[in-house]
Amino acid sequence: MTKDPVCGMKLDEKKSLKTKYKDRVYYFCSSNCESTFKENPEKFINKT
Numbered sequence: 108m109t110k111d112p113v114c115g116m117k118l119d120e121k122k123s124l125k126t127k128y129k130d131r132v133y134y135f136c137s138s139n140c141e142s143t144f145k146e147n148p149e150k151f152i153n154k155t
């Protein structure tokens with residue numbers, strides 16, 4: 108299990124959208140959260 112850094116929802120890696128950023132992979136519940144992350148990745152990385 109992993110966590111969506113934007114909304115905090117727990118996710119199954121196999122079923123989630125993923126984005127690679129600075130050599131780490133982040134998972135998202137929806138394309139909406141993914142695009143929010145991409146607009147300001149640092150904001151969400153520092154939170155986790």
Ligand SMILES: [Zn+2]
Pocket residue numbers: 111113114115116135136137140
């Ligand atoms: Zn989400």
